[in-house]
Amino acid sequence: MAGNASRSAAAVWAILRKECRTEWRTRWGLNAALLFAVTTLTAVSFAVGRMPDRPDVLSALLWIVLLFGALSSLAHAFVREVEGHTLTLLRLVASPLEIATGKFLFNVVFLLVIEAVTVPLFLALMGAPPPRWGTFIAVLLLGTLGLAASGTLTGALISQTRGRGALFAAVSLPLLLPVLAAAVSGTRAQWSGLDPGAPLNLLAAYALGVVAIGVLLVDHLWEE
Amino acid sequence: MIARVFLLLWIAAALVAAFLWAPLVPVLGATTRVFYFHFPAALVTCLALGWSMVHSALYLRTRDLAHDDHAAASAELGLLFCVVATVSGSMWAKAMWGAYWNWDPRETSIFFLLLLYGAYLALRASLDEPVRRARLAAVYSCIAFVAVPFLVFVVPRLYFSLHPDPLLNTRGKPDMDWRIMACAGAMLIGLTATFFWMLSLRVRLGRVERRRERSKDAPAVPAGGKS
Amino acid sequence: MNGNLVVLGVALLTWGLLFTYLVRLEKRIRDLEKP
Numbered sequence: 001m002a003g004n005a006s007r008s009a010a011a012v013w014a015i016l017r018k019e020c021r022t023e024w025r026t027r028w029g030l031n032a033a034l035l036f037a038v039t040t041l042t043a044v045s046f047a048v049g050r051m052p053d054r055p056d057v058l059s060a061l062l063w064i065v066l067l068f069g070a071l072s073s074l075a076h077a078f079v080r081e082v083e084g085h086t087l088t089l090l091r092l093v094a095s096p097l098e099i100a101t102g103k104f105l106f107n108v109v110f111l112l113v114i115e116a117v118t119v120p121l122f123l124a125l126m127g128a129p130p131p132r133w134g135t136f137i138a139v140l141l142l143g144t145l146g147l148a149a150s151g152t153l154t155g156a157l158i159s160q161t162r163g164r165g166a167l168f169a170a171v172s173l174p175l176l177l178p179v180l181a182a183a184v185s186g187t188r189a190q191w192s193g194l195d196p197g198a199p200l201n202l203l204a205a206y207a208l209g210v211v212a213i214g215v216l217l218v219d220h221l222w223e224e
Numbered sequence: 225m226i227a228r229v230f231l232l233l234w235i236a237a238a239l240v241a242a243f244l245w246a247p248l249v250p251v252l253g254a255t256t257r258v259f260y261f262h263f264p265a266a267l268v269t270c271l272a273l274g275w276s277m278v279h280s281a282l283y284l285r286t287r288d289l290a291h292d293d294h295a296a297a298s299a300e301l302g303l304l305f306c307v308v309a310t311v312s313g314s315m316w317a318k319a320m321w322g323a324y325w326n327w328d329p330r331e332t333s334i335f336f337l338l339l340l341y342g343a344y345l346a347l348r349a350s351l352d353e354p355v356r357r358a359r360l361a362a363v364y365s366c367i368a369f370v371a372v373p374f375l376v377f378v379v380p381r382l383y384f385s386l387h388p389d390p391l392l393n394t395r396g397k398p399d400m401d402w403r404i405m406a407c408a409g410a411m412l413i414g415l416t417a418t419f420f421w422m423l424s425l426r427v428r429l430g431r432v433e434r435r436r437e438r439s440k441d442a443p444a445v446p447a448g449g450k451s
Numbered sequence: 452m453n454g455n456l457v458v459l460g461v462a463l464l465t466w467g468l469l470f471t472y473l474v475r476l477e478k479r480i481r482d483l484e485k486p
Contacts, residue, residue: 153367157360163350171347174340175367178374181382202378209370217363220284223356232470236463243459257458418473425476432483 015102033073050127055191074151078159107148135190142203146179149210238410264415265309272302280365292358297426303341329380336375
């Protein structure tokens with residue numbers, strides 16, 4: 001029993017490493033996502049300037065930038081698989097759950113890398129007040145989990161259709177809106193001195209819910 | 225046929241009663257009457273959503289394409305009723321508060337449902353192969369099931385707490401004369417019956433079209449062959 | 452009162468049209484279903 005679990009964990013780790021290595025080889029997805037986020041950020045900063053006294057607008061803008069970066073990149077992990085025709089091979093050596101978990105962890109790492117670049121830039125360019133780091137990071141992390149979970153599942157679906165980027169955005173949007181709303185609310189709360197408890201709970205509950213339903217449905221994601 | 229005629233008369237009677245017999249709500253004035261369309265349409269939208277999701281789950285459990293027919297048909301109809309509910313609600317909001325859209329909790333909820341229906345139908349449209357389409361659409365439907373409570377109940381309140389608008393806080397249950405409730409209830413029953421009728425037609429139509437497509441794909445099969 | 456009757460008339464007419472459409476559609480489907 002323990003042998004099974006450690007073998008699964010090894011499989012997930014192997015998939016994660018493979019994803020990271022593949023991505024790093026070309027860095028196409030990473031570059032595209034970073035470019036997208038930085039472009040959006042530049043446009044916003046240029047148009048709006050510094051906003052030290054508007055935590056509501058700042059929170060919204062931050063998460064819009066992050067959301068756009070996520071939308072442009074989350075589908076990529078699966079699309080690359082489909083275009084490389086490697087999914088069949090992968091499915092021969094790993095179970096659907098292992099594949100999905102590996103992809104999910106990759107998406108989390110991917111988003112975190114983008115955030116590591118975008119968030120400091122945002123804070124600096126927009127003249128944001130210093131955040132309450134504990135809460136701020138918590139919102140970022142939980143939001144990232146929610147984005148990655150929804151995006152991984154949607155990506156798995158979309159990669160099997162004819163559609164690509166636009167369809168991914170349309171189909172994943174209803175699933176991403178709760179994350180967006182709660183994350184904006186939480187980020188704003190920590191800047192306004194309000195209690196971030198409710199949004200944080202929401203983010204956690206939603207991420208957990210999506211992961212749970214994903215685990216339940218994972219065997220139906222790929223077939224034939 | 226008798227049942228259909230009965231339905232025709234039922235809704236006609238409900239409409240007449242709603243416009244000529246039921247009183248107006250003082251706060252709402254003449255716009256009270258939008259309620260008889262808006263309220264049943266919104267409820268039927270939710271019914272359609274639930275029906276679609278249940279059949280999606282059943283499809284994944286049984287792999288019987290009949291469930292997928294129901295999921296798809298009720299999603300299409302649900303979108304239709306959702307548009308009716310959104311538009312009628314928006315017209316009502318304009319008459320009541322002077323703005324077509326306010327992002328108050330109920331408007332936000334119905335808008336999110338619109339997005340969900342649209343996403344589901346867009347996903348279906350991008351797939352040609354029936355079995356794969358059924359499977360992926362069903363998976364999406366089940367994932368959406370997790371998002372729905374958040375979208376319908378939690379997120380709108382979140383927004384509302386960020387933007388409390390004193391102008392809108394009167395939105396609640398206006399005190400309902402029993403005659404109003406009776407007419408609204410009658411319209412609800414009638415509209416639900418109409419929904420199920422349209423659903424059965426849509427499912428049958430889908431099945432018939434599938435049958436014809438299959439017989440078209442097998443032109444070499446002599447007359448004895450049948451799906 | 453007058454505007455009220457107009458709206459009622461439109462509503463009844465719309466319902467009548469929808470009903471007729473559905474009945475015709477059902478007939479068409481029934482014909483298609485016969486092998």
